[in-house]
Amino acid sequence: MKYDIILAGVGGQGILSIAFVIDNAALEQGLNFKQAEVHGMSQRGGAVQSHLRLSDSHIYSDLIPLGEADMILSVEPLETLRYFDYLRPDGAVVSSSTPYKNIPDYPELEGIFQEIKKAPVSVLIDSEKLAKQAGSVKAQNMVMLGAASVFLPLKEENLKKFIRVLFERRGEQIVQVNLKAFELGKEAASSTKK
Amino acid sequence: MLKTNLSSFINLTSQKDSDMNKMVLLGDEAVALAAVHAGLSAAYSYPGTPASEIMEYLIKISGGSQKFVAKWCVNEKVACEEALGVSFAGKRAMVSFKHVGLNVAADPFINSAITGANGGLVVVVADDPGMHSSQDEQDSRYYADFARILCLEPTGHQEAYDMTREAFDLSERFNLPVLIRLVTRLAHSRSSVEVRPAREQNRGEAYGSWQDWTLLPSNARRRFRLLLDRQKDLKEYAEETRFNHLSLNPNNKKLGVVVTGIAFNYFKEIAARLPEEPSYLKVSTYPFPEKKLLQLIDQVEEILIIEEGYPFLERFIRGVTGLPGKKIRGKMDGTLPPSGELTPDLVAGALGLPVKTGLKVESLKLASRPPQLCVGCPHADTFKALKEALKDFPRANVFSDIGCYTLGALPPYNAVQTCVCMGASVSMAKGGAEAGIYPSVAVIGDSTFAHSGITPLLDAVYSNTDMTVIILDNGTVAMTGAQPSFGTGEPLDRMVAGVGVNPEHIKVIIPLPKHHEENVRVIKDELAYHGLSVIIARRECIQILGEKKRS
Numbered sequence: 223m224k225y226d227i228i229l230a231g232v233g234g235q236g237i238l239s240i241a242f243v244i245d246n247a248a249l250e251q252g253l254n255f256k257q258a259e260v261h262g263m264s265q266r267g268g269a270v271q272s273h274l275r276l277s278d279s280h281i282y283s284d285l286i287p288l289g290e291a292d293m294i295l296s297v298e299p300l301e302t303l304r305y306f307d308y309l310r311p312d313g314a315v316v317s318s319s320t321p322y323k324n325i326p327d328y329p330e331l332e333g334i335f336q337e338i339k340k341a342p343v344s345v346l347i348d349s350e351k352l353a354k355q356a357g358s359v360k361a362q363n364m365v366m367l368g369a370a371s372v373f374l375p376l377k378e379e380n381l382k383k384f385i386r387v388l389f390e391r392r393g394e395q396i397v398q399v400n401l402k403a404f405e406l407g408k409e410a411a412s413s414t415k416k
Numbered sequence: 417m418l419k420t421n422l423s424s425f426i427n428l429t430s431q432k433d434s435d436m437n438k439m440v441l442l443g444d445e446a447v448a449l450a451a452v453h454a455g456l457s458a459a460y461s462y463p464g465t466p467a468s469e470i471m472e473y474l475i476k477i478s479g480g481s482q483k484f485v486a487k488w489c490v491n492e493k494v495a496c497e498e499a500l501g502v503s504f505a506g507k508r509a510m511v512s513f514k515h516v517g518l519n520v521a522a523d524p525f526i527n528s529a530i531t532g533a534n535g536g537l538v539v540v541v542a543d544d545p546g547m548h549s550s551q552d553e554q555d556s557r558y559y560a561d562f563a564r565i566l567c568l569e570p571t572g573h574q575e576a577y578d579m580t581r582e583a584f585d586l587s588e589r590f591n592l593p594v595l596i597r598l599v600t601r602l603a604h605s606r607s608s609v610e611v612r613p614a615r616e617q618n619r620g621e622a623y624g625s626w627q628d629w630t631l632l633p634s635n636a637r638r639r640f641r642l643l644l645d646r647q648k649d650l651k652e653y654a655e656e657t658r659f660n661h662l663s664l665n666p667n668n669k670k671l672g673v674v675v676t677g678i679a680f681n682y683f684k685e686i687a688a689r690l691p692e693e694p695s696y697l698k699v700s701t702y703p704f705p706e707k708k709l710l711q712l713i714d715q716v717e718e719i720l721i722i723e724e725g726y727p728f729l730e731r732f733i734r735g736v737t738g739l740p741g742k743k744i745r746g747k748m749d750g751t752l753p754p755s756g757e758l759t760p761d762l763v764a765g766a767l768g769l770p771v772k773t774g775l776k777v778e779s780l781k782l783a784s785r786p787p788q789l790c791v792g793c794p795h796a797d798t799f800k801a802l803k804e805a806l807k808d809f810p811r812a813n814v815f816s817d818i819g820c821y822t823l824g825a826l827p828p829y830n831a832v833q834t835c836v837c838m839g840a841s842v843s844m845a846k847g848g849a850e851a852g853i854y855p856s857v858a859v860i861g862d863s864t865f866a867h868s869g870i871t872p873l874l875d876a877v878y879s880n881t882d883m884t885v886i887i888l889d890n891g892t893v894a895m896t897g898a899q900p901s902f903g904t905g906e907p908l909d910r911m912v913a914g915v916g917v918n919p920e921h922i923k924v925i926i927p928l929p930k931h932h933e934e935n936v937r938v939i940k941d942e943l944a945y946h947g948l949s950v951i952i953a954r955r956e957c958i959q960i961l962g963e964k965k966r967s
Binding site: 241289307 | 440548601602604605607678680681682684685686759760761764771772773774775776777778779780781783784785786787789790820823827895
């Protein structure tokens with residue numbers, strides 16, 4: 223078994239928090255993982271991505287080869303498209319529909335959605351709306367993780383366990399907001415999964 | 417997200433993963449922990465992507481049961497020399513920095529090969545192929561070769577741990593510093609690592625002898641001959657170590673692959689798609705195992721060399737005459753690109769396999785999203801004021817430096833015209849002024865100023881050069897994740913005055929929109945002064961401010 227994920231977003235959107243939860247949930251299930259991240263200059267409001275690989279056997283490459291990602295999980299719709307050539311022919315796209323417009327030439331949103339929908343499996347989630355509903359607009363990353371959980375080969379209880387670990391030191395209220403965000407994302411993906 | 421946040425994730429992960437002795441670590445952290453487990457007494461560093469997490473992790477765990485020194489230093493040269501002092505004292509020392517940091521530390525580094533190491537001395541250098549966060553992609557293996565010392569290049573997390581532990585033993589066995597070469601993909605990749613019980617620190621060792629450590633020509637000549645004699649021992653080690661591995665496939669006499677460092681991972685990943693794995697030599701040490709290489713060459717018709725970085729090994733193998741009767745492929749014949757980072761796909765192409773692709777985005781152009789200054793960044797306000805102050809000077813130039821503010825080169829600011837290396841803004845502005853540029857302005861961050869800006873400022877004071885230095889004092893090393901700055905706040909003002917800048921032309925401004933007009937006026941006044949001025953633009957990094965508010 224192997225499951226390769228491209229995590230995408232904009233610096234500051236919490237991509238590495240998603241990675242933290244998935245890494246540890248995978249480990250909890252006895253899987254191996256490798257996770258290549260981007261630090262430093264690129265983090266400042268620029269495009270960021272992480273290659274996250276899960277497997278029950280040894281993983282050599284830190285990078286996912288083109289056309290082999292089982293999932294693109296993205297907190298930003300334009301960023302979703304940036305990594306389309308990594309997706310397997312039967313891969314799934316789980317993408318936020320909330321744009322992060324910090325560039326002058328951001329393309330027309332409807333065009334982006336049309337491209338995303340060309341993927342064999344695609345789920346577009348209004349992460350901003352659901353995060354607000356959960357109690358904090360900052361929880362969009364956990365909304366998207368919840369949406370992805372519908373596809374991931376990981377147990378929901380393990381994912382939730384490490385959401386708790388991740389946010390514990392910020393207090394129980396923040397933990398609850400993020401767990402709620404996860405739930406709302408999961409429900410939304412379950413209902414729109416095609 | 418700041419790395420201060422990231423570090424806390426790391427800690428959680430490590431604590432959680434208590435089953436057996438496996439830990440979840442970044443490549444950088446695997447090196448750091450291995451050093452501690454090897455009996456490290458002291459480690460020194462200057463922040464720089466992708467090496468910063470080594471020291472961040474050391475500082476994080478330095479409060480544990482095994483006490484050791486873990487310190488940020490003012491620059492890499494100082495860090496390297498402090499480590500050398502520890503080695504002289506007979507203790508185990510590590511110094512770590514990014515590849516260009518080794519340029520700064522080159523003087524003590526090269527000469528530490530002449531003094532030799534007393535206590536184990538390990539120099540960890542993180543290269544940045546592909547220039548994710550750097551101004552060049554220089555390959556540190558050349559530095560090890562230049563210094564004539566051993567270089568170890570791990571392929572993955574476990575080797576990063578194992579090699580670093582062994583590096584300290586090797587340093588003491590050969591009495592030489594050992595260089596460990598990391599690359600971004602390993603430094604910033606996370607995986608699980610099996611760790612072993614820690615060794616005690618060195619105690620009561622004799623200091624280095626003055627004959628070895630006082631590099632008067634008579635001593636240095638003798639030491640250099642010893643270093644040259646030592647080369648055969650290093651070559652023997654290369655043949656015996658488990659880190660270099662020759663795998664011969666007697667059924668395939670056509671292709672043999674020489675693969676180094678992290679390229680090994682891409683090779684193994686992709687070779688699984690071939691009907692059978694070709695013969696290969698995995699090289700993880702330099703000097704490289706010549707005998708093993710000759711064994712491989714003997715067996716095959718064609719050699720493919722895959723290495724991350726420059727074609728270092730390939731140049732050795734090709735030499736001037738190549739290998740008669742054999743075909744050699746690699747970066748020098750275009751089989752692999754000579755610049756940028758390797759990927760599994762490039763390796764697939766080199767092995768003659770089709771490169772897969774996923775979906776193509778056809779109907780729209782993907783706008784790029786470069787990094788940019790944070791909303792509310794003090795540098796943005798300084799650039800705005802500077803641009804306005806300079807708008808009547810068509811021949812003005814702003815020399816910049818290494819830090820977040822280098823992003824001021826990009827739209828919407830277009831405020832700076834150079835960025836070369838740490839401290840170069842001040843020295844280049846002086847050279848520029850002496851070549852007739854007016855106004856000649858240097859823009860440098862507080863930490864970069866402490867790192868390499870003070871000495872050129874002293875030069876400018878001596879000449880009373882007609883230039884304006886703007887020190888962007890945001891109180892931190894922001895770009896690399898908010899490490900402490902050595903020249904910030906009031907001590908910075910005193911430092912500038914202490915260097916000898918005329919106090920009447922040392923000005924402090926607060927880069928906030930409400931002070932814009934006033935700041936423009938101050939900058940204009942100092943541009944008009946035909947001598948050396950220093951303007952300190954002081955406001956705390958917005959990220960640090962945010963962190964403080966959250967906690």
